Amino acid sequence: MYKLSAVTKNYRKGRGMVAALRGVDLVIEDGEWLAVQGPTGHGKSTLLQILGGLDRPSSGIVEFDGRDLAQLREAEVTKVRAQEIGFVFQTFNLIPTLSALENVEAALVPLRVGAAARQQRATMALEAVGLGDRLQHVPGELSGGQQQRVAIARALVKEPKVLLADEPTGNLDEDTRDEIIALLETMWRERGLTMVLVTHDSSIARRAQRIGVMKNGRLGFRPSRQGPASRAQAARTGPAGAGTTPSPAVGLTPADVSSPDVQADPARVPDPRPSDLRPSDLPDPEDSRLEDVQDPDLSAPDLEDSDLSDFEDDDPEPADTITFD
């Protein structure tokens, strides 16, 4: 599904540069479930944005289904995103003034699905996440877990190939967290999705087939234990089996980020907005990511987890910021 080669991402920050990704190589098989862990500020959300075509790398290749997202024109990337990639965020990113049904329908507007079909598909998507009796509720009338279910329905109503989830349970209590993960796992299994799930939570990550760890903009891997997901995978049809093989650590060699000749971030062109949905109200994934960056210390408990012990930082100096005069 994906093949990333030597992907880097540098952000401007004042006079300096932040090297958010420092040379990521990554193959994600069709139907694989990959979890990504790692400390806050080490590039997880940046990686997800790039996988989703929400942002472009500074250098490198982001092959998605044979096309390099880094090279496609913006309109083509927007189309790929609208058709084939579903996103779920920590903060749900629902439009507060729209009903659950309208929020889900909004994902079909860029695909030019007619009003009747849109409503029918959105209804079915909400029924699939257990919210068939909440179609007309606005987000403020729903619990956090229910809002995240709406967001999952919105991500899946277009029947994407890929589901990208950035800390989808970060704002939920433990019981709700388990429900949402169980739902994502069911959707992954039943729909043959390729899923990339960023999480601080090792107990969630262990359910995936493979666990990547982002550290200082580089991605390493550790094999997943044989959790429920792996067993379920055995029962799935299709070419997904290849994803169960743990990969050796890659991308851990020092990448050269010292060149001052760094590309500016190309301005993002938003998805075509449904004209009747008040564009200013539409969720901006960028906002969610930035909130996530500012998020203080969600990672702290899990960093103690033995799963991450090999990736703990012996060097207390933050190595991310490179300043150019």
Ligand code: ADP
């Ligand atoms: P994580 O998701 O692992 O917490 P991020 O990918 O959000 O990490 O961020 C990686 C690094 O890139 C951090 O140092 C963060 O401050 C920086 N960064 C992320 N987005 C931007 C941006 N839009 N502008 C400047 N710096 C950014």
Ligand code: MG
């Ligand atoms: Mg993040």
